[in-house]
Amino acid sequence: MQVDETTRLDVEENELLENGVRRDTMTVNMGPQHPSTHGVLRLILTLDGETIVKAVPDIGYLHTGIEKTAESKSYFKALVLTDRMDYLAPLCNNLAYSLAVEKLLGIDVPERAKYARIILAELQRIASHLVWLGSSALDLGAQSVFLYCFRERELILDIFELCSGVRMMTSYIMPGGLQADLPPGFEGKVRDFLRIFPSRLREYHDLLTNNRLWVDRTKGVCVLSAEDALAYGCTGATLRGSGIAYDVRKAFPYGGYERFAFDIPVGSNGDVYDRYLVRMLEMEQSLRIIQQALDGLPGGAWQVADRKIVPPPKYEVSSNMEALIHHFKLYTEGYRPPVGEVYVRTESPKGELGFYLASDGGSKPYRMHVRAPSFANLQALPKMIEGSLLADVVAAIGSIDIVLGEVDR
Amino acid sequence: MTTDETRGTQLENAPLLATPVNPLAEATVAFLRDSFGDAVLNVVEHRGEVTVTLQPDTLPQACQALRDAPHLRYNFLADITAVDWLEREPRYDVVYHLLSLETRAVIRLKAQVGDETNPDPELPSVMGVWPAADWYEREIYDLFGIRFTGRAELTRILMPTDWVGHPLRKDYPLSGFQLPDPHWGGQAPLAQPLPEGIGALTLRTRDGSEQANLRLPDQEGDDAGERAGG
Numbered sequence: 001m002q003v004d005e006t007t008r009l010d011v012e013e014n015e016l017l018e019n020g021v022r023r024d025t026m027t028v029n030m031g032p033q034h035p036s037t038h039g040v041l042r043l044i045l046t047l048d049g050e051t052i053v054k055a056v057p058d059i060g061y062l063h064t065g066i067e068k069t070a071e072s073k074s075y076f077k078a079l080v081l082t083d084r085m086d087y088l089a090p091l092c093n094n095l096a097y098s099l100a101v102e103k104l105l106g107i108d109v110p111e112r113a114k115y116a117r118i119i120l121a122e123l124q125r126i127a128s129h130l131v132w133l134g135s136s137a138l139d140l141g142a143q144s145v146f147l148y149c150f151r152e153r154e155l156i157l158d159i160f161e162l163c164s165g166v167r168m169m170t171s172y173i174m175p176g177g178l179q180a181d182l183p184p185g186f187e188g189k190v191r192d193f194l195r196i197f198p199s200r201l202r203e204y205h206d207l208l209t210n211n212r213l214w215v216d217r218t219k220g221v222c223v224l225s226a227e228d229a230l231a232y233g234c235t236g237a238t239l240r241g242s243g244i245a246y247d248v249r250k251a252f253p254y255g256g257y258e259r260f261a262f263d264i265p266v267g268s269n270g271d272v273y274d275r276y277l278v279r280m281l282e283m284e285q286s287l288r289i290i291q292q293a294l295d296g297l298p299g300g301a302w303q304v305a306d307r308k309i310v311p312p313p314k315y316e317v318s319s320n321m322e323a324l325i326h327h328f329k330l331y332t333e334g335y336r337p338p339v340g341e342v343y344v345r346t347e348s349p350k351g352e353l354g355f356y357l358a359s360d361g362g363s364k365p366y367r368m369h370v371r372a373p374s375f376a377n378l379q380a381l382p383k384m385i386e387g388s389l390l391a392d393v394v395a396a397i398g399s400i401d402i403v404l405g406e407v408d409r
Numbered sequence: 410m411t412t413d414e415t416r417g418t419q420l421e422n423a424p425l426l427a428t429p430v431n432p433l434a435e436a437t438v439a440f441l442r443d444s445f446g447d448a449v450l451n452v453v454e455h456r457g458e459v460t461v462t463l464q465p466d467t468l469p470q471a472c473q474a475l476r477d478a479p480h481l482r483y484n485f486l487a488d489i490t491a492v493d494w495l496e497r498e499p500r501y502d503v504v505y506h507l508l509s510l511e512t513r514a515v516i517r518l519k520a521q522v523g524d525e526t527n528p529d530p531e532l533p534s535v536m537g538v539w540p541a542a543d544w545y546e547r548e549i550y551d552l553f554g555i556r557f558t559g560r561a562e563l564t565r566i567l568m569p570t571d572w573v574g575h576p577l578r579k580d581y582p583l584s585g586f587q588l589p590d591p592h593w594g595g596q597a598p599l600a601q602p603l604p605e606g607i608g609a610l611t612l613r614t615r616d617g618s619e620q621a622n623l624r625l626p627d628q629e630g631d632d633a634g635e636r637a638g639g
Contacts, residue, residue, distance in 0.1 A: 233539070251510070343458060356490055379544045
């Protein structure tokens with residue numbers, strides 16, 4: 001490389017002036033195409049050497065206007081938009097949206113639907129945590145974990161495919177119940193998973209939890225104090241890793257969670273390692289919930305009987321005039337919840353996922369707002385990384401588990 | 410269930426949803442009425458959720474008081490959003506969802522702002538009470554054009570910095586409008602004055618000259634559009 005004489009002179013002068021250390025900050029862009037920003041996140045980092053002085057997240061690269069689009073869809077059709085926000089946990093989004101619409105309508109769903117929803121949402125939580133575990137470990141150089149996690153995630157996606165025919169954007173949970181009854185073989189597949197997964201979870205623990213390299217890269221790194229986590233509106237494992245035991249499933253039980261016994265893992269240091277451990281232990285608790293829900297899974301209806309909310313079955317449409325009218329009305333116009341507004345909070349794998357729906361009495365949501373957990377958690381990122389080393393930024397981003405589809409919506 | 414007789418769907422067979430009682434919401438309303446009297450404009454309960462409408466100017470003080478009240482301790486701002494009721498006066502609802510992790514109290518606060526003469530209304534910020542309000546307020550400014558006063562700089566967050574208009578307003582055109590020409594997608598063209606916002610950090614240095622690594626070949630006959638757009 002050719003060295004510019006004038007530049008070299010400048011550097012030498014600086015060194016002389018400042019006792020051998022050149023004090024100057026430098027601004028670099030991390031992202032939006034950086035592989036470990038987990039999507040299209042751009043961080044504008046001001047560096048002093050390798051230390052981060054200031055970090056400004058720049059979001060909006062994946063802004064798809066889902067909230068605006070929902071205003072021109074009927075409640076029935078806006079469901080499919082919710083899959084595409086947190087695309088690693090579509091069933092949890094479906095569940096939150098369905099609960100909000102049901103609350104707006106003032107209806108309750110049958111027992112079988114409640115249990116099935118909880119089984120599916122907890123499977124989804126494990127699947128989402130597996131992607132988080134694999135990708136955040138990959139960011140820090142542990143490649144084999146990534147492959148193992150995706151191997152187990154396939155087992156869960158197979159169950160979703162069995163239910164809905166789709167692996168990811170299922171829209172299987174809908175306002176009023178489920179799109180279809182749980183298929184034959186569902187229970188067997190879930191029980192297989194329950195049998196296989198605990199040993200696999202131990203494998204991940206063996207690979208990482210006491211691994212010297214992993215502990216060195218995560219313990220005491222990018223600490224977020226409990227006060228800061230609370231002040232910045234963090235939820236989920238980001239809040240619990242800092243020592244605050246807030247889990248919506250316990251604090252404000254929804255959809256039948258109050259019937260199941262499970263614990264909330266809580267960290268104490270608020271570092272990357274604690275957030276990691278909280279999620280690892282959460283997967284075990286999800287297994288407990290699935291086991292209980294599967295054992296108690298009742299038979300019977302899996303949708304409300306009201307044909308104004310859920311479409312009639314196909315065989316009725318072809319033989320019954322009234323069913324045909326209901327079918328036509330639902331798909332063309334939809335139902336009209338009464339005037340009012342509701343906010344429903346649920347615990348998605350990332351934290352508190354809230355749906356705010358305002359109805360003007362029409363068949364389309366007058367306003368749908370999504371309180372995305374990743375949006376709030378990302379807000380606390382500068383607080384975590386300012387003062388730490390550049391190399392720890394990837395550890396911090398991995399540890400708050402953001403999905404940009406949800407941040408930008 | 411309560412239905413709006415004129416517009417709501419009449420449900421036939423659906424079981425009714427049981428809404429849990431929220432005793433602390435009543436205490437919250439009583440506390441607000443005691444402390445702020447006339448500033449409490451309206452209290453509505455719907456599906457077990459209590460909404461208190463407040464004078465916009467008293468909002469930060471009310472939030473501060475709710476956060477510090479020993480029997481309520483609303484220490485967590487869950488969400489802020491807005492609704493544009495185009496034909497109504499005042500036009501916008503700004504909606505705050507508060508929560509106490511200690512007492513499990515939940516309340517929704519609402520401030521109504523904006524009228525026909527003032528399409529870009531202002532509202533005092535609650536960032537001093539909960540730092541979490543920062544991004545929510547920026548989002549509302551970006552998508553609704555409601556300005557928040559008494560806080561750090563208010564810039565767009567989701568839309569490009571040079572975007573014109575506020576997309577979640579109900580009168581925002583859904584189709585058939587022109588983007589400013591030429592549209593740079595958030596990147597400030599080098600020849601034009603820089604809009605406020607994040608671009609200032611990376612495209613130009615403090616004295617206004619282009620940063621060396623972003624300087625493009627300055628050739629005769631190569632027009633600005635091709636250079637910056639390529």
